[in-house]
Amino acid sequence: MLAVAAAQLGYRTHVYAPETGPANDVSGTYTRGGYYDAGELAKFARAVDVITYEFENIAVAPIEGVALMAPIHPSPRSLAVAQDRAEEKAFVEALGGRPAPWRRVDNRAALDEAIAAIGCPAILKTATLGYDGKGQARIASPADADAAWEAIAGAPAVLEGFVTFDHEFSILLVRGADGAIASYPPPHNEHRDGILARSSVPAPAPVAAQWTEAAALAGRVAEALDHVGVLTLEFFATADGPVFNEMAPRVHNSGHWTIEGAVTSQFENHIRAICGLPLGDTGLTGTRVVMENLIGEDAAGWDAILGERDAHLHLYGKHEARPGRKMGHVTRVTR
Template sequence: MTALPPGSTIGILGGGQLGRMLAVAAAQLGYRCHIYAPEQDSVAAEVAAKFTCAPWHDQDALIEFSRDCAVITYEFENVPVAPLARLPQAMLAPGTRALEVAQDRVREKRFIEEVGGRPAPYLPVDHDSELAGAIARVGAPGILKTRRDGYDGKGQWSIKQDHEAQGIRIPQSGCVYEERVRFECEFSVVLVRGRGGEIRFWDSTRNTHEDGILAHTELPAPAIVGSQVEEARALAGKVASALGYVGVLTLEFFATANGPVFNEMAPRVHNSGHWTIEGAVTSQFENHIRAICGLPLGSTERMAERVVMDNLIGEVALDLVGHLSDDRAHVHLYGKSEARAGRKMGHITRVG
């Protein structure tokens, strides 16, 4: 692919904060962005040149949107795949195969096993009658997760004893039951893959979650992460190559006594990579734009020995004066109109 010239329009499927930060990065390189999202209240649209508000399955609207774009990417992994079949597939970066894998947790785990990775022991659960047997075979404690549409701890049930499964109703789309992993810490591998197949990795952060939501990332990560990151990177590179991936891809892992255990993948820019805006030579957002536009990738080198990022969740984000009283804080607010419990409203990064 010839590099897209400045002034070209990048289409972004999804209107949330990741789309917002992608649009800002694109504007810095001279590109225009066109947001497509079903919700009128789009924080990405606020910083983009154009906005189409239409349902995902509105084929006419999607096709008209695509005619305005030189390349199309997405900011979250739950964009329905079927409507995208009508679009020119060469325009999509990454392609739809990454979406198909990431949207089904069982399919995702099987794919990881096929390329040599190791998820936690698991079994699919498609009916209420199968749950007790899955718990008996996999063991308890464990976690029951919906196969589709789960994120930030949603669609999950912690099961400490087998009797706690009584009364749980399996949704029509099915679930997966997996063993609760004993781990020392969680970490992620964030990479970018260019159109020519070049792969670059950012340093892996230690990730801390609260109520299923990422709350804190920090560098340097503990020594156990350093001892396991090469194996995790090797798997992430295989995943990216097998998918023919273009752009930023994230794999999350548990660091255990027996090596890295795969948790889940996100075919997009990722919350645990927000630190790269100030903390790396090239941010995940800029490198995603570079990759999908056929530009040379930027350096992923860390800018300081220590970097920490904290998510601003709920009403705590509204205290802008308080956050800025720390003169080393880089504050990012996403422009969301309503602060509520469990909602990511922004983040703060501190470098050095």
Template sequence: MTVRPGSTIGILGGGQLGRMLAIAAANLGYRTHIYAPGLSGPASEVAARWTRGDYDDAAAIAAWVSQVDVVTYEFENVDVAPLKGLDGVRPSLRALEVAQDRVAEKAFAETVGGRPAPYCPVDSLTDLTQALEMVGMPAILKTRRFGYDGKGQARVRDAAQAGDAWAAIGEQPAVLEKMVAFEAEFSIILARGLDGRIVRYDAATNRHKDGILDLSTVPPSGIVAEQAEEAGALAERIAGALGYVGVLACEFFASKDGPVFNEMAPRVHNSGHWTIEGAVTSQFENHIRAVCGLPLGSTALVGTGAEMRNLIGREMEEWPTILADPTAHLHLYGKTGVKPGRKMGHVTRIF
């Protein structure tokens, strides 16, 4: 069903992704109504309405849903249970459930031909000791749920570090992954419409710093360019198998043996922020188009290439210098608390 302009899109989550979705929605004539636990947030400044409520409050969520025409989300670390039985949630709750659990996510990718790094579920220190023997070292221990930007992770270089690693992640259900040798990290971002049509953006080569995305560049070159089609085909199979509607991001390691699946995000993605100025249709507009049942827009580059750099922590204080650069497009998210590791904005340059 097509959601007509003038309708209201409910967005679960009030961060910077919600902010950019709300701006894209407004440009297409839609209103947005945010649901999030805080009193305010980056999205509240640009949305028509804001409802404060906990993510596990089923009654409050149901009341909010009754006031919107379609529901989407900018944040996947939410309880799925209160959303069960609600109509018009796009992407599907199945996609949310798979992406929330790192073991389920890797297993699902394998069912459609994906190749993650060797991994093993871990539920205790004894499990971890056994998993290290099976998977090998060095390895990385990650919580199964609610980890992002390097949080909830611990590296294990030898068996003597097992106890410290288990304690570092809070002794939570986890997955142990073998650290694979790779030449680059990259992401595939696509949009899938209600009719099943898929459009795909250029693969972005990504550089991380302290576990947080620092720089994304397009178009790809070298080994990433060689492996982008295989990775893109896998991302499309994942989207198809989930009956996906909206923007989907899949992250990969480019290795000598081909693309290694890392993880998926059932939403718009940090490595796609370059698309606001760098593509004919941004990932945010294409997500709104998809969840509203509209035709998808072109993902073609508007120039020969683009780069996007995150402004993390006090890097946002560079804004006067950035604004003085005629090639730069500055986006600040309106966050008031500057903390180390916190994404405060980004800057894009088009070539």
């Protein structure tokens, strides 16, 4: 989707990845190489004018290396903070944000201490490499600690207390190299089995009431990181205001609705930002926009979706449908 947006602005995309994927079908050039392959990375960096990434589960060191050879946005600092749950929570707290109660857990004894401090129920999450509900274990009582520790294979982690909330939502903003910031209306996010199932705008009233506070925090995060490109922060809407959940230094699944539902999509605005272009309008194109992920076999109903008026189908070209795998999405715009 980034490559498509870049092509519409007259740019050519060169993809670097350890294996082939859907982006290869719409990009001009592809290099298959490992993230620690210094030689291939150097050749790639010399062949492009600007570098970006759309996945935070990559090591920081290679990104820091290519940053010495070509401009890269977002910066390695954004990646380093966002990919470590403990660091991102501490970073956001320092800027006035409020995450759920949490403790760093580096060993089995620390887990018991964290449970005693936070209480149960709680969720144990790996500090890195977790997404779509992966790398997580619920703890209903202290008796579950051993099983939870085994479930994450003893990896460095954080323990998070449960939060009572009405809705989940995200703030998607884009920041240009000149410091200009544009923010999208916050989508209401609904999850199924730990995976985003639906995002809709406008969001319900409790979310709308917390939009300004959450967007202000996201802006402070972007400025503190000198972030260039799209930045996403996820929140819980609670009776006491927005509670920070996590951040992503990239375009985000909860912003896929912007392709048809906003004047300028998150993908185009990301390309605009990293290429030094003016940011585009983030306003809605309709009165209501709903994006639904097509997960696993959901994508098999593509032909019926194509028959719907005001439905916009996106299939990603993944070759195998597996449970929990995002195969595409459909966006419905009410005008």
